[in-house]
Structure formats: C-alpha cells, structure tokens
Amino acid sequence: MKELISRAVELAEIVKKQEEVLVVSHIDADGITAASIAKKALEDYGIEAKVRFVKQLEKFEIEKIKDENKFIWFTDLGSGHVSHLADLDFIISDHHVPIGRHERQLNPHDFGMDGSIEMSGAVATLMVANRLSHDESLGELALVGSVGDLQDSRYGKLVGFNRKLLQFLDGKLVEIQKDVRFFGKQTRPIVKMLEYNIDPLIPGLTGDEASCVRFLSSLQVDPWVRWIEISKEEKRRIISAIVRHCINFGLGYDEIKRIAGECYILLRNPEGCEKRDAMEFSTLLNATARYGEAEVGMAVCFGDEKAFSRARTLLQNHRKNLAEGLRIVEEMGIKELKYVQYFHAGREIRDTIIGIVAGMSLVRNPKKPIIAFAESERGIKVSARATYKLVDSGLNLGKALRASAEAVGGSGGGHSVAAGALIPYGSEEKFLQILDEIVAKQLQNRTLSMSSPP
Ligand code: C5P
Numbered sequence: 287m288k289e290l291i292s293r294a295v296e297l298a299e300i301v302k303k304q305e306e307v308l309v310v311s312h313i314d315a316d317g318i319t320a321a322s323i324a325k326k327a328l329e330d331y332g333i334e335a336k337v338r339f340v341k342q343l344e345k346f347e348i349e350k351i352k353d354e355n356k357f358i359w360f361t362d363l364g365s366g367h368v369s370h371l372a373d374l375d376f377i378i379s380d381h382h383v384p385i386g387r388h389e390r391q392l393n394p395h396d397f398g399m400d401g402s403i404e405m406s407g408a409v410a411t412l413m414v415a416n417r418l419s420h421d422e423s424l425g426e427l428a429l430v431g432s433v434g435d436l437q438d439s440r441y442g443k444l445v446g447f448n449r450k451l452l453q454f455l456d457g458k459l460v461e462i463q464k465d466v467r468f469f470g471k472q473t474r475p476i477v478k479m480l481e482y483n484i485d486p487l488i489p490g491l492t493g494d495e496a497s498c499v500r501f502l503s504s505l506q507v508d509p510w511v512r513w514i515e516i517s518k519e520e521k522r523r524i525i526s527a528i529v530r531h532c533i534n535f536g537l538g539y540d541e542i543k544r545i546a547g548e549c550y551i552l553l554r555n556p557e558g559c560e561k562r563d564a565m566e567f568s569t570l571l572n573a574t575a576r577y578g579e580a581e582v583g584m585a586v587c588f589g590d591e592k593a594f595s596r597a598r599t600l601l602q603n604h605r606k607n608l609a610e611g612l613r614i615v616e617e618m619g620i621k622e623l624k625y626v627q628y629f630h631a632g633r634e635i636r637d638t639i640i641g642i643v644a645g646m647s648l649v650r651n652p653k654k655p656i657i658a659f660a661e662s663e664r665g666i667k668v669s670a671r672a673t674y675k676l677v678d679s680g681l682n683l684g685k686a687l688r689a690s691a692e693a694v695g696g697s698g699g700g701h702s703v704a705a706g707a708l709i710p711y712g713s714e715e716k717f718l719q720i721l722d723e724i725v726a727k728q729l730q731n732r733t734l735s736m737s738s739p740p
C-alpha cells in the first residue's frame with residue numbers, strides 16, 4: 287500500500303512538470319471516467335489537457351501518438367503495451383494485467399492486488415489525479431468507473447481498494463444501499479427491470495415480458511412503475527416471490543444470492559435520473575463510447591446537460607442493438623468445442639458491443655467460457671467472457687486470449703473473466719483450436735481454492 291501511494295506521488299510529480307498532456311484512454315465507462323478524472327485534475331493544476339479515446343492501443347495507434355510528440359497519460363490502458371512505448375514520454379494508470387513492471391506505471395497488479403475486482407482504471411487514475419486536484423467529485427466518477435467495469439459483480443459489492451474509496455465517499459457523496467442488483471431501478475418500469483435482468487438468469491421470467499407482467503400483477507404490484515416508486519413492503523414482497531420462484535426452478539444458492547447486494551446511490555444527482563445510480567450512470571457512459579461518442583460521455587461526466595440528453599438517446603439505441611444482437615445469436619446458434627463455446631457474428635453485430643452480447647449469451651450455458659467473433663475494419667475482433675466459477679477453477683481468459691491471439695499473428699489480453707483480442711481474417715479456426723487447448727490446461731491445473739473477498 288505504501289509503495290502504491292509513493293508510485294502515485296512519483297507519477298504526479300512527473301505530470302506536474304508538463305505544460306501540456308495528451309490523455310489517451312479506453313472507450314468504455316471505466317475509460318471515460320478515468321479520462322474525465324485526469325482531464326479535470328490536469329486543468330485544476332493549470333496544465334493544458336487533450337483527450338483521445340481508442341478501442342485498443344494497437345501499433346498503428348501508438349505510431350499516431352508518437353507523431354504528436356506530446357507527454358502522454360495513458361488511462362485504463364497501456365499496461366499491456368509498455369514494451370512498445372519506448373520512445374514516448376508517458377505515465378500509465380491502468381488495471382489490466384501488465385506484461386511487465388515499469389517505473390512509469392501505476393497498476394494494482396504490480397502491488398499485489400487483483401485489478402479486475404480491487405481497483406479500476408478510473409480509481410488507479412484517481413490516485414495520481416488526487417495529487418493534482420482536491421475536487422471530491424472525482425471520487426464519485428472513479429466509483430462509476432469501477433461499477434462500469436463490473437468490479438462489484440463478483441461479490442455483489444465493491445472490495446479491495448475500491449471499497450476504501452467507497453468508505454471515504456459514503457455518507458457524503460454516496461449512499462450504500464442493500465437492494466436488488468438489477469439494472470434500471472431509477473429509470474425503468476419494474477417489468478423491464480425484471481425482463482432484462484441476466485444476472486442471475488431467472489427461468490420463466492428473464493426475456494419474457496408477458497410472464498413478468500403476470501408475475502408482478504399476481505403480487506398486486508403495478509408492473510409499469512419504477513422500483514424507486516414502490517414501498518418497502520412491496521419490494522420485500524417482490525424479492526421473496528423472486529427467491530421462491532428461483533428455488534422452484536432449481537437455481538442454486540450461489541445464483542440466488544446474486545439477486546441482492548450493494549447498490550451505490552450518487553446523492554448529488556436527483557432521483558429518477560440515470561446519474562443517480564452508479565450502475566445506470568456507467569451504462570449510460572458505455573452507450574456513448576461504444577458508438578464512437580465517448581466525448582459525449584466525458585461531457586456528461588462534466589455535467590453538460592445537452593450531452594446528457596444525447597447520451598440518453600444513444601442509450602435507447604444501445605438497448606435496441608443489444609436486443610437485436612441477442613436475437614441474432616439465438617438465430618445462428620452457439621457452437622461448442624470441448625472447453626469453450628463460440629459464435630461468429632460476422633458483420634451483423636458491431637465489434638464494439640460484441641463483448642456485451644457475448645456476456646449476455648453466456649447465461650444460456652455458463653459451464654464453458656464463451657468466445658464471440660465479429661468482423662472489424664482491422665481484422666477479426668474477439669471477445670471472451672466467463673463466470674467467476676470458471677475463474678475459481680483456474681481459467682484466465684486474459685492470458686489464454688493473449689497466447690492464442692499471438693500464436694496466429696494477432697494480439698489480445700484483458701482480465702481473467704473478460705478478455706478480448708484482434709486476430710487476422712481467416713485465422714478463427716486455428717485460434718479456437720489453440721485456445722481450447724490452453725483453456726483445457728488452465729482448468730486441469732486448477733487449484734481448488736475457496737474464494738473469499740480480499
Ligand atoms: O472488447 P472487450 O469488451 O471484449 O474486451 C474485454 C477486455 O479485453 C478489456 O479489458 C480489453 O482491454 C481487453 N482487450 C485486449 N486486447 C484486445 C481486445 C480487448 O486486451 N485486442
């Protein structure tokens with residue numbers, strides 16, 4: 287911990303000497319909040335800041351960045367590419383599995399932490415930013431980044447360093463509520479919240495509007511009001527009915543316990559607004575980034591109302607695309623190898639949302655990691671998702687994807703439960719073969735460790 291803080295101080299001192307900084311960040315909710323935190327802190331300190339969002343830090347992006355001849359602050363990315371950054375003046379605040387140590391890098395993995403649950407890219411960035419600005423709202427954004435990165439999903443609450451931040455904000459800017467962990471409590475009718483929930487998948491309810499309406503009506507609850515509008519008693523009635531329903535359908539304790547957990551309310555934002563709930567806020571940001579409008583997401587972080595309205599339109603569009611993506615996967619079917627399952631969406635699903643669709647499709651068969659392919663302008667985009675149960679059994683998708691992608695001339699990486707890669711057109715089959723073998727080895731080498739929150 288002491289070393290982590292001194293690294294943050296060292297990096298902040300390097301940044302303070304700059305007149306101008308180019309922040310390069312990842313196009314997702316964590317990346318947007320990380321970039322917003324860096325930009326705000328730099329400006330508060332009197333340093334000119336520009337931001338660029340990239341899908342991945344590929345070679346051609348690095349070349350473009352080098353041409354600009356600026357000091358770079360990489361946020362929520364960079365750790366997988368330090369070996370290609372030799373000619374650059376930079377710092378990195380990232381949480382993806384690093385390929386090696388670097389004195390200009392602040393990454394939780396280098397300090398004995400698990401960057402997939404204990405610290406997001408936004409929180410890593412906040413550690414440096416805090417030395418440049420005392421704006422407390424930056425902490426709020428960092429929390430949204432962690433939730434956007436699903437760092438709270440493993441244990442139904444934030445843990446590790448994320449929790450330290452949460453405790454600092456608790457009661458001032460944030461309220462911790464024990465509630466259902468379904469998406470849309472602020473803004474969606476209860477029936478939609480239930481219908482679209484996928485964690486856990488509830489047989490007979492998930493994906494079936496008519497059943498959800500019947501289910502709620504039988505409990506004398508209006509399906510078309512929002513969760514925040516009903517009484518505590520009604521909430522209790524719904525939760526116990528859902529639990530009973532899950533038991534009747536044979537769901538195990540591990541799945542049922544995922545229904546409730548911690549939710550994070552951002553107290554400065556009004557009730558009924560996406561920005562009130564960290565989960566909804568981060569989804570709103572994702573909906574901008576995945577459609578090439580990460581700048582809109584960043585403007586939302588800075589409180590811009592026009593951008594907020596645009597982001598809501600993008601969110602509606604995002605929802606439609608996800609539903610359409612799921613329908614496409616259903617139609618084409620998911621194929622199975624011995625250790626992984628996969629589908630190839632070709633050009634039918636955007637490469638920027640293929641990972642989300644893969645994650646949503648995983649619930650149909652959570653026993654094997656799911657691999658999804660989509661064509662992109664620079665090759666085949668691969669997204670892989672798995673359950674924490676598989677991770678506890680030894681699976682590490684980040685490592686598996688990096689090795690199999692490199693074996694076919696591509697590149698990849700990420701986290702143990704969620705990873706991605708870019709591989710040459712036509713190499714899908716070979717890639718799958720190699721990946722299946724690596725996953726087999728990972729699962730065979732498993733050490734049956736009982737997992738508990740750090
Ligand atoms: O794109 P997707 O959401 O599937 O990415 C999942 C994870 O894999 C992200 O954390 C991302 O940084 C990582 N990834 C990577 N290399 C790629 C694509 C994704 O390291 N080419």
Ligand code: ZN
Pocket residue numbers: 316317362381406407408435
């Ligand atoms: Zn991240």
